[in-house]
Amino acid sequence: MLVSLSQTGNRNAFAELVARRQTWIRNLMRRCSGDRVLADDLSQQVFLQAWQSIRQLNDAARFAPWLKQMAINMWLQHKRRNDPLRAADQHFDSDSPHRDQPAIGMDLDKALGALSDDARLCVVLSYHERMTHAEIEALTGMPMGTVKSHIRRGTRRLQEELSAYLAYSEELT
Amino acid sequence: MTTERNPQLEALFAKANAELDDPGFRLELMRSIDRERRKTLVVWTAFVAASIVCVALFAAPLVSALKMATSLLPNSLVSVEADWLQQLLAPVNSVAAAIALGFLALRKLYRRLFG
Numbered sequence: 076m077l078v079s080l081s082q083t084g085n086r087n088a089f090a091e092l093v094a095r096r097q098t099w100i101r102n103l104m105r106r107c108s109g110d111r112v113l114a115d116d117l118s119q120q121v122f123l124q125a126w127q128s129i130r131q132l133n134d135a136a137r138f139a140p141w142l143k144q145m146a147i148n149m150w151l152q153h154k155r156r157n158d159p160l161r162a163a164d165q166h167f168d169s170d171s172p173h174r175d176q177p178a179i180g181m182d183l184d185k186a187l188g189a190l191s192d193d194a195r196l197c198v199v200l201s202y203h204e205r206m207t208h209a210e211i212e213a214l215t216g217m218p219m220g221t222v223k224s225h226i227r228r229g230t231r232r233l234q235e236e237l238s239a240y241l242a243y244s245e246e247l248t
Numbered sequence: 249m250t251t252e253r254n255p256q257l258e259a260l261f262a263k264a265n266a267e268l269d270d271p272g273f274r275l276e277l278m279r280s281i282d283r284e285r286r287k288t289l290v291v292w293t294a295f296v297a298a299s300i301v302c303v304a305l306f307a308a309p310l311v312s313a314l315k316m317a318t319s320l321l322p323n324s325l326v327s328v329e330a331d332w333l334q335q336l337l338a339p340v341n342s343v344a345a346a347i348a349l350g351f352l353a354l355r356k357l358y359r360r361l362f363g
Contacts, residue, residue, distance in 0.1 A: 089281075180264035203261050
């Protein structure tokens, strides 16, 4: 209903869509970039692009996957542009406390920051978005073997980096 | 296809998600949408205005050029005495035919050289 209304140019309907989806998209971008400001910047661009092309969406029920695809493409484009100034700025700011970022999120971003760009993307898509290897392969254009290896190594690395959290959760269970 | 994930890490990812529902993000986005809309409106207005100016400035010379072209294009290249022969050769014996043949020849040459 909201998607259909937005397709007719209804700003309020689109604002409601943004309100409902912003947590998901902004968290996805945070996990990908590790930079809170950059993540919000890219999320803004994703929603702006969504507003501009929402009329092209044929099936309103496919809004969420369509938006996810747009977000991941936005991140891939950003990586391709490879702006060195921005890259230098990207510091995985997990040491500075943020009001809206739980400590676990900061530590997770810090651990993800230790991975390569491609490995981080594969791990985020697998764990945050719960995508299958085949879906990640299709979306990123990386070969299946590379996707699997990135996820396997990334998982191992995260397990090492986040051992304290994992040991704690093991104690609880 | 099965995709194995570490359940503890999966839970950690789920816990790490912050609730980000501040209205500031939405307001900033709606402002950007308004800015883009205004920008599009300005560009279209400028385009329409420029088109109107162009039409006003070049309407008369454009119409004269079109008139000249329509009167020139059917002219025969070679005069033929016999009426029936002139009509038979009309599709190839005209300025328009010469231009069309020239264009086709140039296209073929271009494709042969660079195709």
